[in-house]
Amino acid sequence: MEKFSDALAEGLKNYHFNSQDYNRLLAKALNDPDVKKFLVENQDNISSDAIDVSAAAIYEFYNQKNNKSEINRNYYPKLIVSNHNIEVAYFPNKQKVEADQRKAYDSSLVLMDMPKDIRNANLNDYTGVGRKQAFDAAIKFIDSYLNSDGFIPGLYLSGDFGVGKTYLLGAIANELHHHNVKTTMMHFPTFAVEMKNSIGKNNVLDKVNKVKAAEILMLDDIGADSMSSWIRDEVLGVILQYRMQESLPTFFSSNFSMKELESHLGINQRGEREPVKAARIMERVRYLSMEVFVTGENRRIKQ
Structure with missing residues (x-):
């Protein structure tokens, strides 16, 4: 699952969004209740530029959480702190565990x-x-x-x-x-x-x-x-x-x-x-x- 996360994050980083699209997508992700909660709970553990540096990871979390795919059929995304930046980890859901x-x-x-x-x-x-x-x-x-x-x-x-x-x-x-x-x-x-x-x-x-x-x-x-x-x-x-x-x-x-x-x-x-x-x-x-x-x-x- 970690390799998929890295590949998706890299793909998002290299994709040529225009400024308006980028801001709109990131705004949606940042307004997600789980993202807001994570940022509040971890504000002391992340760097001041973590949102900018980890924008792809934040959007990946939001996208995987709200869209069906082969990945989230058996796993759910979760934001984590790594080296004061934000990353996405995947954990088996109830269906997968069972x-x-x-x-x-x-x-x-x-x-x-x-x-x-x-x-x-x-x-x-x-x-x-x-x-x-x-x-x-x-x-x-x-x-x-x-x-x-x-x-x-x-x-x-x-x-x-x-x-x-x-x-x-x-x-x-x-x-x-x-x-x-x-x-x-x-x-x-x-x-x-x-x-x-x-x-x-x-x-x-x-x-x-x-x-x-x-x-x-x-x-x-x-x-x-x-x-x-x-x-x-x-x-x-x-x-x-x-x-x-x-x-x-x-x-x-x-x-x-x-x-x-x-x-x-x-x-x-x-x-x-x-x-x-x-x-x-x-x-x-x-x-x-x-x-x-x-x-x-x-x-x-x-x-």
């Missing part, structure tokens, strides 16, 4: 096949019967993660349909965002389907690598669908093994308890029992997260 905040939010919270209202999830709204234990665990994790250099396991939220497991994950992610912590939150059954569809495109590894390295990873609804041996071992297993090695907090939500999920993962898509492979996955899950039971009424039915 846009930048949305952009920063979108980059710090990656939602993969998650409902959009998760972006509005708030811990202050996570109230009701059966939720206190999970709420307390969430607060404890956030506080510990932000104030500790060691590994802090995530949460494994288990409970019936509609009790608020996914909402709580979103609320935790939003709170972490306010502390500049980046989170990736995904609906795992949908991700599993996408991985199967990516086999022929040779980009499975790229997708797995991107997910496994997330600062905070949240796997929603794990165990909701039957899982092939390939998804369990080569996708989920690879992700969890990396995160365990790197001590990266991982969250889960499931309608199964950890014990029930182990039984679920122990039967492959052909109905064959594979308890050892399931136990290997659950060893990583238990290392990466702490199980918390969420109870209460099914709020989906209530709505």
